[in-house]
Every structure is written in C-alpha cells, then in structure tokens.
Amino acid sequence: MNSIESVYHELDLHLKPDNIYHQVISDVLLTAELIGLPRSLQLILAQPKNELMVHFPAKMDDGTVRLFKGYRVQHNNVLGPYKGGIRYHPDVALDHIKALAAIMTVKCALVRLPYGGAKGGLKLNPREFSRDETMRITRRFISALGSNIGPDYDIPAPDVGTTPQIMAWMADTYMNLTEPHQRLNGIAVVTGKPYDFGGSLGRESATGQGLVYVLEEMHTEMGFSNIGALSFSLLGYGNVGSWTGRLLCQRGAKLKAVLDHTGAVLHPRGLDAHALALHTERSGGVAGFPGGEAVSEDEFYSTAVDLFIPAALEQMITLEIARKLRCQVLVEGGNTPTTPEADRSLRERGVRILPAVLCNAGGVTVSYFEWRQNRQAESWTAERVDAELKATMVGAARRVKLAAQKYSCELNTAAYAAALEHIGTVYGMRGIFP
Numbered sequence: 001m002n003s004i005e006s007v008y009h010e011l012d013l014h015l016k017p018d019n020i021y022h023q024v025i026s027d028v029l030l031t032a033e034l035i036g037l038p039r040s041l042q043l044i045l046a047q048p049k050n051e052l053m054v055h056f057p058a059k060m061d062d063g064t065v066r067l068f069k070g071y072r073v074q075h076n077n078v079l080g081p082y083k084g085g086i087r088y089h090p091d092v093a094l095d096h097i098k099a100l101a102a103i104m105t106v107k108c109a110l111v112r113l114p115y116g117g118a119k120g121g122l123k124l125n126p127r128e129f130s131r132d133e134t135m136r137i138t139r140r141f142i143s144a145l146g147s148n149i150g151p152d153y154d155i156p157a158p159d160v161g162t163t164p165q166i167m168a169w170m171a172d173t174y175m176n177l178t179e180p181h182q183r184l185n186g187i188a189v190v191t192g193k194p195y196d197f198g199g200s201l202g203r204e205s206a207t208g209q210g211l212v213y214v215l216e217e218m219h220t221e222m223g224f225s226n227i228g229a230l231s232f233s234l235l236g237y238g239n240v241g242s243w244t245g246r247l248l249c250q251r252g253a254k255l256k257a258v259l260d261h262t263g264a265v266l267h268p269r270g271l272d273a274h275a276l277a278l279h280t281e282r283s284g285g286v287a288g289f290p291g292g293e294a295v296s297e298d299e300f301y302s303t304a305v306d307l308f309i310p311a312a313l314e315q316m317i318t319l320e321i322a323r324k325l326r327c328q329v330l331v332e333g334g335n336t337p338t339t340p341e342a343d344r345s346l347r348e349r350g351v352r353i354l355p356a357v358l359c360n361a362g363g364v365t366v367s368y369f370e371w372r373q374n375r376q377a378e379s380w381t382a383e384r385v386d387a388e389l390k391a392t393m394v395g396a397a398r399r400v401k402l403a404a405q406k407y408s409c410e411l412n413t414a415a416y417a418a419a420l421e422h423i424g425t426v427y428g429m430r431g432i433f434p
Helices: 002-008 021-037 039-045 094-110 131-148 164-177 187-191 205-218 239-250 273-283 297-301 340-348 363-377 382-407 411-430
Strands: 051-059 065-076 083-089 114-124 154-158 231-235 254-260 263-266 291-297 302-309 326-331 351-355
Touching: 002 021, 002 039, 002 363, 002 411, 021 039, 021 094, 021 411, 039 411, 051 131, 065 083, 065 094, 065 131, 065 154, 083 363, 094 114, 094 363, 094 382, 094 411, 114 131, 114 154, 131 164, 154 187, 154 351, 154 363, 164 187, 164 351, 187 363, 205 239, 205 351, 205 363, 205 382, 231 239, 239 273, 239 411, 254 273, 263 297, 273 411, 340 351, 363 382, 382 411
Parallel strands: 083 114, 083 154, 231 254, 231 302, 302 326, 326 351
Antiparallel strands: 051 065, 065 114, 254 263, 263 291
C-alpha cells in the first residue's frame, strides 16, 4: 500500500484515479510526501473541513416553483477566510466542487494570499432562465447559505456561468439579511461585482492578464526567446480565453484557432482576437465568425502551435484528444484541464505543462484586491491594480522555479510544493487545536 492509498484507507475512502477530486488530492499527497509534510497535515488536506448541500425553491416567471440544489465546500482556512467561486452549470456535483475547493487552497497559498480554499455551485443551466428568474434563484441560494458565507469567513466570487450582475445580487441579498450595523462591511461578502457596486478595476481581465504575466516570466524556461513570435490556440473563449487571446495578440503572438461550445474557427495567419471577442458577445460563441474558417474539432486539436491553452471546463483533454495535440507547451488557463491519462501522455511526448494553480491565479489575486478595497472603503486605479497583480504573479512564478530546482521536479509538482511548504509552515506555527 503506497502513501496515497494508506491515507485514503485511514479516512475510509476508496481511491478512484479518474475521479476529479481524487486526481487533485493525489497531486496534493504526492507532493506532500516529496517535501516531507507531516502525515497529520496530509490527512487534514485530504478532506474538506466543511461540505454544505442546500435545496431550495424558487418561483419561475410562469408562476410555477422549481427546486434547486446548491453546494458550498470549504476545504481549508489555516491561512485566512475561505475564498472561491460559485458556478452555475448543469454538471455541478459534490466531488467536482470538492476538487475545485482544494485547488483554491493550493492556489491561494502559492500566490501568498491570506485566504483558504472554497468553491460553490448550483446545478442548473443558466441559459434556461430569464434575468428575473436568475435573480430570484440567486437570492434564494444566498439566503439558504446564510451565515456559512461572510466577509470575514467565506467570500464567494464568479465562476463558470456567473457574472458581475449575479455577484451584485448575492452581495445585496447578504447585506439585506445582516444586522444594520454590519451592512456597510457586507459589500465585501463577494468579489467580482460591477465596478459601480464595489467592484475593482482590472477584475474582468485579471485571470487572462495573470496568465500572460506568468508566460512573460517563464517563457525562457519553456524554450522560447520571444512571446511575440509565438503561435497559440485556445480551448474556450469566455472570460479567461478571450482576455488571454487579446492580451497575447497585443504582444505580437498569433492566435491560430479557437474552439468553444458552438464550434471551431481557424486562420493560419492569425485570428483577430478583439473582433472575435465582439462576435462572441453578440452571438454567444465563436461559430460564424467571418474572420476565420470553420473547422472540425479534429482539425482544431491537430493544428500545430507553440502554445495550446485550455481555458474551459475541467478534464476536457482526454487521452484521445491529447494524442492529437501538436504543441510544445500546454498552458493550463482553466483548472485541471486534462485527465490523468492525458497528462501522462503529454509528458511522455515531451510537452511542457504550465500548471493552472499558477497560470489561473490572477482572478483570485484581483478578487483579493477588491476585498481589500471594500474593507478599506477605497478605489484603486487601474495602474495600481495591474502593478500589484504583476508583482504577485511574478513572485509566484519565481517560487515555482525555485521549487522545481530544489526538488528536481516538473512544474506542476513544483507549484504544489511551493504552496504546501507555506501551508506547512503556518500549521507549524499555529499547531493543531486544542
């Protein structure tokens, strides 16, 4: 019985390598073993502190009532309040949310934010509901969560299927349910809000901007001399994908192909990332974009590029898809984009992988800046947000490089190592209560 299996055995769990939560926790435990993290902390990190499931009714526009299922998982808070997004998606499930909460623990520790990891979700398709229905569902969800969230305890943020408007409804609902003397502070209960209601400049582009700063810091380690000479393709063209595309193209890189839920487009001399973003805002997807040729999924995946950037949902890169990819580096714009088999296949072929816990951390970083602004009743300039984001991402990237040298490991393990070392240090100082 290896170390991972023994931890699962002690917790009376059954290890399933294809389960996304087990995939994430296996990465945590393997790295913990590598850096010598005590077994007590391995046990603590292998399970969330709290798992909350709520069921609540909401009224539809036609007067009928539907019942909804929601989740909030709080993985660890040794570094500070829980922090993590809330997604609205039909495939939301408990183990999925547990995995994302654990990733948030690692991500916040890596970039040295005073946060622990959490995640939440509603099992629904947001495209099926009107604006008023979405508002009522959102308000009932926040009401159901009650005191399980709060600006000093657990601070949600946007994720797949949620928007600044939804964050505004969440904050307003929480503020109306709190005591009058706490309402001003209540605006900090969620981040990713519209700018006019406590949001931060730079939040919309934060995740893509953070990824670009990581590439600027790490490109020589990837074997590239100039970001402006690179070609890339994007899986997903939502917030993360579209901003990554626009920001890389601003630096001279060539966006050759994009795939989303509506289809795939390609242009061998480069797609216009800004025009494509406008097109997707109007039409809901990349299909029909006049500045590129419609291609099949197979043609998209087999397009030769320097960087392949998955910026969509988890585990979309299966072994079959991984074998089609023709890239030198896979840049994880979204969390856990590959299955374990696909990840092994890519590494065996010599494809370098820049991990999501580093590349994807720009969003939570600027969320932290928003939370600070709310707590201090301030509004930062875009220049200050950008400068602090760059400093944070560059610092995290350098920690990953140092950990890779220290432990002679690949970058994903190095990112986890840099994060878990920090968590281990804080546990060593605080101890285990009582």
